[in-house]
Amino acid sequence: MNLEILENVIKFINQFVDFKEEELIAMQKKIEIIHLKKNDIFIKEGDIADRIAFTNKGYLRVYYYYNGEEITRDITPLHSFATALPSFVSQTPSFEIISAITDCELITINRDDLERLYESFPKWERFGRRIIEEMFVESQRRIYSFITETAETRYKKLLKQYPDMIRDVPLKYIADFLGIKLQSLSRLRKSLDW
């Protein structure tokens, strides 16, 4: 295993829980690096999600079909975790699809291996809890923004927080993420130009 490739993920992990060498090695033994080309699918509809990914490079999107249309619910920022969680936790077929918006390098771990890691090292379970807590808080922040902010404010904040994302991700997906139609986003962008 090339250790350099794990630099980002280890840096990320250490923000939450302080691991000993052996605990990190136990994790390293179980991870698998996956490279996806643009539009490749990480988790298919109907699959049971059995891997969780850390996006070391590139952007993933989480989407599902609604009235025959693709709706992008999430665009994962760089260096974050992604899986189809409802499927992953309950081991039921996934209605969510995860695919690569750009070429991606994913650091992944299998669910069973993760469970065993949790069993063997309570600190890993603590890490799992902390991560999901962060994800929940971020998710609540997004609900807050749907309730109180206009689409324009949501767009401006996204632009500020993830300027690269706007550059690398088709606006269709950004529009879905913001909860508006592509044409409305386009109109909104124009009104900001002046």
Add this chain to the structure above:
Amino acid sequence: MNLEILENVIKFINQFVDFKEEELIAMQKKIEIIHLKKNDIFIKEGDIADRIAFTNKGYLRVYYYYNGEEITRDITPLHSFATALPSFVSQTPSFEIISAITDCELITINRDDLERLYESFPKWERFGRRIIEEMFVESQRRIYSFITETAETRYKKLLKQYPDMIRDVPLKYIADFLGIKLQSLSRLRKSLDW
């Protein structure tokens, strides 16, 4: 400690992780029952959230101020967990306020006690992780509904899922929860009457 009062919470807990007698007793020793009257505050703005609550009776709401106005982001259904999570996890002053919509009976545990429970019994930490996973999934579902559904659909679904809530909770809070203004909700309700 009156064991009957814990019936609901234990039933709820057992859905997620199967606990042994001693593990449940360890928990029971640490909980505190809190009774709130309507409009009493469970977590104040600026407080560091140090308790998490299970709503054994009644409804809580989570709100914050935006441009001097109260915005209700969450109404906690019966038999669910609530705390000001951003404050609780990072021990920083809370911008979120939690108060009682109706008279409430809360089964609560102090954060330090909870941490010690996690330390002593990895199964409790597992429970903590599972619960927050569920909460995250529910939160994602709500984002999905903001993206794809109209306010009318969101209202109808809420009505179906929590008919009691509509009866017991002022429409102002419901409207916030749905992401629309009280007057819009009122108009919408009228249009459904026919």
Add this chain to the structure above:
DNA sequence: ATAATTATTTAACAAATGTTAAACTATTAT
């Protein structure tokens, strides 16, 4: 290099939701 495909913009009109202000109804306190 060119054609085909994908992404983005534009515009006119429709629908949904917000804003302001007032009236009405129900609940709570004295």
Add this chain to the structure above:
DNA sequence: ATAATAGTTTAACATTTGTTAAATAATTAT
């Protein structure tokens, strides 16, 4: 019982976003 307060509805008009359809721009495949 009555006054005060809190909750809900109504309505007219404003603003935002959606819808449909087409044009333009950028990217990708041959």
